[in-house]
Amino acid sequence: MTIATAPARARSSPLQYAKDVLLLAKPRLSGLVILTSTGGLALAPGDIGAARAILTVLATAAVVGAANALNCWMERDIDARMRRTRDRPLPAGRIDPFTALGLGIMVPVFALPVLALVANPLTAALAFVAIVTYVVIYTPMKQRSTLALLVGAVPGAIPPLMGWTAVTGTLDSGGLALFALLFAWQLPHFLAVSLYLREDYARGGLRVFSIVHGERATRGWIAATSVVLVPVSLALVPLHVAGRMYGAVAGLLGLALAAYALAGIGREGGRWARNFFLATILYLTLLFVALFLGAR
Known part of the structure; x- marks a missing residue:
């Protein structure tokens, strides 16, 4: 049964x-x-x-x-x-x-x-x-495919856009910037998950990135997507979604996360990946606190 x-x-x-x-x-x-x-x-x-x-x-x-x-x-x-x-x-x-x-x-x-x-x-x-x-x-x-990583980031990025459109009733640059921020954040976040839970995902028969492309490539993509996250997070300032205080915090947090991601290249084992996964959660929490406190 x-x-x-x-x-x-x-x-x-x-x-x-x-x-x-x-x-x-x-x-x-x-x-x-x-x-x-x-x-x-x-x-x-x-x-x-x-x-x-x-x-x-x-x-x-x-x-x-x-x-x-x-x-x-x-x-x-x-x-x-x-x-x-x-x-x-x-x-x-x-x-x-x-x-x-x-x-x-x-x-x-x-x-x-x-x-x-x-x-x-x-x-x-x-x-x-x-x-x-x-x-x-x-x-x-x-x-079936590691492209599920990109597809899965779409529904995960929609909630802040929903909050925005609930007020404005339109799809505009500010709401789409929030969508882009959550989309970009999920990539290194879930790549790290796929790395430290690699064996478990293999038991489940899921074709996650680390299983299909290997640990070295996954660490490289974690670093690359973490670097991309920095300008995406800063885009909220020129679009007048957030103010300069947020920009300063986002810049520091983004650089710290990117540096941690780059430090993971060449390492082996799942401990760093788990720590990086936890760091992405802390990053997003502090980023949204800065957003709330430093809006426009």
């Missing part, structure tokens, strides 16, 4: 079941979405009011959580083969697969109209694009 057909195991308690349902949404990833979409709302010129802003962020998080639930449903057999993911609710048998499928379908049915009403149809359309790109294209593509 495979994970795809195995019945859910007896649940220990309603609280544990509720926790497992929440885990389908990948809370840490959803938390990043809340941070970046809130950043887009706060940085956009104009104001939609606190109530509409909160509903927009919550609906965005709901859509992302639903996409993650569908991802969990589609990859439950792969997750069962990987040490990092085998204790997730579906491969561990704590939740029936059809529960994840139902939530993944039904939540957007309600969340997308909410986004169209409290924000605007453009923001809802961007959310729909994010779901389709992540679930229909990126998730199955991971088993």
Whole structure:
């Protein structure tokens, strides 16, 4: 009997079941979405009011959580083969697969109209694009091509653009600059993940960059994409999305991350890659703090 057909195991308690349902949404990833979409709302010129802003962020998080639930449903057999993911609710048998499928379908049915009403149809359309790109294209593509890295960065970069368009109602240079920043950030971030979890991804049968192209090439691409991230992050200043204080912080953070990435060329083993992965999270957190504090 495979994970795809195995019945859910007896649940220990309603609280544990509720926790497992929440885990389908990948809370840490959803938390990043809340941070970046809130950043887009706060940085956009104009104001939609606190109530509409909160509903927009919550609906965005709901859509992302639903996409993650569908991802969990589609990859439950792969997750069962990987040490990092085998204790997730579906491969561990704590939740029936059809529960994840139902939530993944039904939540957007309600969340997308909410986004169209409290924000605007453009923001809802961007959310729909994010779901389709992540679930229909990126998730199955991971088993076939390393180009999934680029495709997967698209839905990950859409939330701040959604926050921006919720206020402005248009796709303009400021919102697209935020999209570019998140897109560029994800490349070294996930390349590092593919490196330090290389063996686990191999067990899952995923064709990530480090498996297909090797460790040396992956470290080189981590360095190259980290260097590219510096001018992309600084582009927010001439576009008047952020001010000089942000520019100074972004420059220092970007140079530090790029220097760390360049120092990883020629090394071996996964410890540096894991440390670099954690450094990218710290980088993005501090960058958005600077954005909030030094907007225009």
